[in-house]
Amino acid sequence: MFTGIVEELGEVVSLEPAGTAGEAVLLTVRGPLVSSDAGHGDSIAVNGVCLTVVGRGEGTFTADVMKESLDRSSLGSLAPGSPVNLERATPADGRLGGHIVQGHVDGTARLLSRNPGDNWDVLRFSLPAELSRYVVEKGSITVDGTSLTVSAVSEPGATEEFFEVSLIPETLRATTLGALTTGATVNLEVDVVAKYVERIAAVSAAERA
Structure with missing residues (x-):
């Protein structure tokens, strides 16, 4: 769960085709703050889309984006250099500064x-x-x-x-x-x-x- 309080303005590093039909992408984003404590399987919202961390680099994280997410959101229009809003999942004892956000784009x-x-x-x-x-x-x-x-x-x-x-x-x-x-x-x-x-x-x- 998220609260909609953006923690960091990140930047898309790359989008690489993934999957047998190339319908998914492997998205790498630069965000030193949100990636600083990111572990494999953690959730990070990218422009409001909840994504699962599958890798981490120096100040970056990588996530799989499936076709459903590409079709139902604006993530498919991103390109290297695109700015993105980033937020880590809210801890159970954290403040609900915004409102209940699931990261499921409607x-x-x-x-x-x-x-x-x-x-x-x-x-x-x-x-x-x-x-x-x-x-x-x-x-x-x-x-x-x-x-x-x-x-x-x-x-x-x-x-x-x-x-x-x-x-x-x-x-x-x-x-x-x-x-x-x-x-x-x-x-x-x-x-x-x-x-x-x-x-x-x-x-x-x-x-x-």
């Missing part, structure tokens, strides 16, 4: 616009229709592994559904979101609590029917 979104301000930037992202019911104003959402509070959301049934987040200078400095350009694709993970509530409500309704 979908992707595009940056529609960014409005710079004196003390924060407002970023507007597209919102996939299948995820819109889980996103509410003042609720939590994970964007490229960063725990954020939704500052605005489109009305249900809008022609183009979207959500907005307001980013403080520290978030702009310490994550990839500071340099994100319009049209860029990001990974989304909605609040898992909302999905559990929906499932429990659906089962209860079915039992009463």
Whole structure:
């Protein structure tokens, strides 16, 4: 489990084809902080995707990325030199500084616009229709592994559904979101609590029917 509090801004070193059909990749990332105590089998979130460490070098770690992860996230578009948000798994006695994040990407979104301000930037992202019911104003959402509070959301049934987040200078400095350009694709993970509530409500309704 993660909290969506990015520990380090890392950099992709290489992506090497793996597997018999070359559908998977072996991803090597430079991140001196998160790799400093990484062991084989440890979990590190890369742009919000939970990956398993299979090797470690001097200030780097390597992880297998399977086709499912490449298809459902933006990791397939990475290249050597790409910046990435990194976070180690949260220890049981650690602080929950953001919100409960599993590292299981629910979908992707595009940056529609960014409005710079004196003390924060407002970023507007597209919102996939299948995820819109889980996103509410003042609720939590994970964007490229960063725990954020939704500052605005489109009305249900809008022609183009979207959500907005307001980013403080520290978030702009310490994550990839500071340099994100319009049209860029990001990974989304909605609040898992909302999905559990929906499932429990659906089962209860079915039992009463």
